[in-house]
Amino acid sequence: MITAPGLSSRDFNGQLIKGTVIEVDSGLINASVLIQSGKRTISIMMSAAELVKAGITVNSTVFCLMSGKDITIITDIKEYMTKLQKKNPNLETYLVK
Numbered sequence: 001m002i003t004a005p006g007l008s009s010r011d012f013n014g015q016l017i018k019g020t021v022i023e024v025d026s027g028l029i030n031a032s033v034l035i036q037s038g039k040r041t042i043s044i045m046m047s048a049a050e051l052v053k054a055g056i057t058v059n060s061t062v063f064c065l066m067s068g069k070d071i072t073i074i075t076d077i078k079e080y081m082t083k084l085q086k087k088n089p090n091l092e093t094y095l096v097k
Contacts, residue, residue, distance in 0.1 A: 014067030017042075021060050026051055033073070035064060044071055 019037035026032075031051040035042040042064060054075055056062065063074040074080045 014065050014070075017064045017066060019062060019064060021056055021058055021062055024051070024056060024058055035062060035073075037064070042066075042071070044073065046073075 017037045017040070019035040019040075019042065021033060022036045022041075023034040024031065026048050029048060031046055031048045033044045033046065033051065033056060035044065054073060056073065056075060060075070063077050063080075065072040065074060
């Protein structure tokens, strides 16, 4: 688990998992996404609008930030980490230790 002071729990508290999207099932309102990471399979229900906005497609690589029951899907990890670095400039020292 990686934690850093000055960040909210949605920012970067939890377990970061790299996975591949193996199935996307989208309807008019809801969408289902299956992500495979090694032996672990993660199934996520989300709104279809969020799916289109995030640009999640089959066989794309995504990162899942899991904290309790909350799962955040990150499609562009560099952009996400850049935003975190701007919020908290000392974050790099906590990730290195």
